[in-house]
Amino acid sequence: MANEDVPHNQDKVLDGISAIDNAVYAISRDREVKTTIDILKYFKNEKQIEDKLDKKKSSRIEASDVSHYFTLAILAASSWGLLYCAFGSDWRWDGPWSRLALVAAVAWGGGRLLQATTTLPALLAALATGIVATNLDFLDMRDYSEVDTFLRKIYPVVILGKASLGWNVNYMRSEWKRVLSLGSLPWAAEVAAVTVSTHLLFGFPWLWGVLLGSIYASVSCAVVMPSVARQQRPGSSRNWPQLVCTAGGVDTALSVGVYGLVYSYMFVDASDVYKYVKAALTLFVGVALGVGWGSLARVAPHRDDPYVTELRILLVLLGGLLGNFGTMMLGWGGVGGVAVLACNATAAHHWARAGWPLNRNPAATAYRVAWAALEPMVFAYSGTFFKIDASTWDTLLLGLAVLAVSLGVRLAVTWAVCAGLSTRERLYVCAAWVPKSIVPAVLCPLAIDTLLPNVDDPRMEYAETLMRLLVQLIIITTPLGFLLTDRLGPWLLREGNTEPKRNSSYGVESEET
Incomplete structure (x- = not known):
């Protein structure tokens, strides 16, 4: 049955514990540990779970780990x-x-080691593995361009599908102004800042600046979500995990959609009229396709189907793959990514009404397992495009200026958008809006892959610079955003912090201590 994978006493078992992604994480007070629902359902209170978490966090190697x-x-x-x-x-x-x-394999192992010893995101070790591999002439994904292009059509389906399975549609409806403004305004401002700064510093054509800016501005909420969930206080007037997750989803949808649109405009042969039509319709077509396919979850499969779990997973996964590959084949880049976000969010909404908790169901677990396998590949293979030569350091030096300007603009706009929050809450949102990793890693080599058949194309220089700037962005902002959110979050959200009163628009009216 639809609910057989989720224990009936789960809410009681987890009473007093902030939980998200329960099939992967149990988060208690100031720590998080990988575990499973099967472990949690045997414990009756928080102390027993705490004891289990203490054992999991100890340095002693248990038989289960060896096995x-x-x-x-x-x-x-x-x-x-x-x-x-x-x-x-x-x-x-x-x-x-x-x-x-x-x-x-080395990227995966290095990531596990980095996370175990420093708590930093594993993706940094994977990216470093790829950079080392290519500069030692061990692996260069330019030699596997067809394989790389194929994989980069699969990555977004898993990444975006995993994220949107946790969206609470009801929350998005009630807080739509905050979600929409926080997801779109800082993104748009940063795209503009990157476009102008790269035009002035690197001589980028305007379209190349927008192409870079659309993914340069993509925030990676997955980097900070475990910390955000752990710092959510019971009874708080704000649902921080949903705010970060859904507003970040809007940001990601804009990045994927606009990048696909600009990429298709630049590299797909078509009439100007057709390109303008695509520009006007890309986001709307993606949302319509995704909502339409996701709405099938209301009727297919039936909740009493003995294979309901497997069929639900296949419905969204194969639908997402078909949508992404199909729209790319038709030259409608970006539509597929937006469709995946809309599809999985819609399906998750209908499943929740049928008894599957948001982000705590077999479909969410399947996507998490798939992403755990793909994450080392995404960052390691992207790192193999980063060749270090004499020109690299000049590019990275100017890249620091681009990063400083764009990040400054993003944080200034984020601060302004959060005008209704307290000072500490605004700082908290700014910290969560710093890290960039997943979308830049997935999309940074696509222009190079496209131009490889004609290596003498003068545009290859722009593609190489774009890739270098995005790798630099990941290396700097990922640990910075993670550490700011993880270390400062408990202080910024501590009890006694200024809590604004709610009103009908942004949920705030005035501040009181």
């Missing part, structure tokens, strides 16, 4: 053996295809 990694090693060896038996020498340990797998 977990032993199982992963067996699966990895079996997969490699199967590929070698099926395809021969190309999958030898030093073969061209084995290099792809080896870099992804």
Whole structure:
């Protein structure tokens, strides 16, 4: 049945604990630990869960940890053996295809180690793995451009689908002004700042500036969501996880949609009239397709279907893949990403009404597992495009100026948009709006992949600069945003902080201590 994967006493079990992504994280007070619902459902109160979390956080290696990694090693060896038996020498340990797998495995292991020793996001280690691999001439995804292009049509479906399964549509309706303004105004201001600064500093044509700005301005809420969820206080007048998640989703939808639109305009041959029509309709067509497909969740599959879990996952996953590949084939880049966001948010809304809690259901777990497998590949393979040569340092030096200007503009607009919040709350939102990682990593090499068949194309210089600036952006803003939110969040949201009264528009009217 639809609810069989979620314990009936889950809310009681988790009483007093701030929880999000319960199939992956249990978050209690000032810590978070990877665990599962199956573990949590056997405990009756917070103290028992706390004791379990203490054991999970201790340095002692438990038998379950050894078994977990032993199982992963067996699966990895079996997969490699199967590929070698099926395809021969190309999958030898030093073969061209084995290099792809080896870099992804090292990126995954390095990420786990970095996160365990510093708490910093694992993606930083994956990105560094790719940069080292390409500068040691071990792997360059330019040599696998067809594979890379194919994977970059899959990544957005999983990433965007995973995020939008946690959107609360009712919250978005009630707080639509705040969500829309926080998601769109800082994004638009930063796009404009990046476009102008790259035109002045790098001589970028205006369209190339917009192409870069559309993904340069994409905030990565996934970097700070565990911290935001942990810092949510029971009884607080603000739902910080939903605000960050949904407003960040608007930001991401704009990034994916506008990037796809500009990319198609620049690289797809079509008449000017057709391009203008696409420019006017891209976001609307994406939302319409996504809501239409996601609305199928109301009737298909039936909640009493014995395979309801599997069919629901396949419905949104295959629909998202079809939408993204199909719209790219038709030259409507950006439509697919927006459609995935709208589809999964709509489907999750209908599933919640049928008994599946938002972001705590088998579909959300499936997307999390898929992203856990893809994340090291996204950042490691993107890192292999970052070749260090004599011109790199000049680019990165000017890139610091672009970053300073664009981030300053973004935070100034974010501060202004949050005018109804207290000073500390505005600082908190600004901190959460700093990190950039996932969308830049997915889209940064696409222009290079497109121009590779003609390496003498003068536009290749712009594509290389675009990629370098985005890698620099990830390296600087990801740890900065994570640390600001994680370390300052408890102080900024502590009890006794100024709480504004609500009104009908932004939920605030005046401040009182």
